[in-house]
Amino acid sequence: MQPTDRGGYATDHVQQFHKAQQPVAQQPVAQQPVTQQLYGQPAQVIVGVQPSVMAGSPGVVGVGFPATSAVAALVLSILGIVGCGCCTAIPGLIIANNALVITNQYPGHPDAGMAKAAQIIGWIVVGLAIAFILFYVIVGGGLLAMGIASESTGG
Numbered sequence: 001m002q003p004t005d006r007g008g009y010a011t012d013h014v015q016q017f018h019k020a021q022q023p024v025a026q027q028p029v030a031q032q033p034v035t036q037q038l039y040g041q042p043a044q045v046i047v048g049v050q051p052s053v054m055a056g057s058p059g060v061v062g063v064g065f066p067a068t069s070a071v072a073a074l075v076l077s078i079l080g081i082v083g084c085g086c087c088t089a090i091p092g093l094i095i096a097n098n099a100l101v102i103t104n105q106y107p108g109h110p111d112a113g114m115a116k117a118a119q120i121i122g123w124i125v126v127g128l129a130i131a132f133i134l135f136y137v138i139v140g141g142g143l144l145a146m147g148i149a150s151e152s153t154g155g
Contacts, residue, residue, distance in 0.1 A: 065106050065110065065111075066102055068098075068099035068103060068115060069098065069099055070099040070103070070111035070114040070118060071111075072092075072095055073092045073093075073096035073099055073115060073118035073122070074092070074096075074118040075092075076088040076089065076118070076122075077092035077093070077119075077121035077122040078121060079092075080092060080125035081121065081124075085125065085129050086125065086126060086129045089122045089125035089126055089129070092118055092121070092122045093119060093122035093123065095118070096115050096116075096118035096119040096122060099114075099115035100112070100115045100116065100119060
């Protein structure tokens with residue numbers, strides 16, 4: 001019989017039972033580096049933490065920004081250039097202005113440039129549409145005036 005840590009003596013089978021129940025100190029396991037690669041981004045090696053995705057500019061950890069619809073505004077504005085005209089450029093302008101309200105409240109917001117680009121492209125499309133309308137009115141009015149003038153002279 002052997003002495004126990006509680007005092008007294010224990011038989012071999014009882015002491016073995018108590019030793020089996022005691023937790024064994026685990027040796028620290030070296031953590032394997034986790035490689036995280038986002039589409040179009042260089043691979044990042046993260047050791048000891050779970051990878052997480054946060055909205056924000058690269059290099060800023062733990063800073064979250066509210067979501068905007070700057071991408072939708074840019075797509076609508078570009079569609080206005082391609083051929084949809086004011087039908088998509090005006091909604092793109094409205095959405096871009098809403099996105100700019102949000103991005104102006106948070107300096108360094110990653111969508112600020114995209115919202116500004118959507119606003120600029122939207123205004124360009126609206127300006128071109130107005131220029132085309134004025135051009136057709138002026139040219140059409142001139143041709144109409146020339147037609148009326150040629151009929152009255154009998155030519």
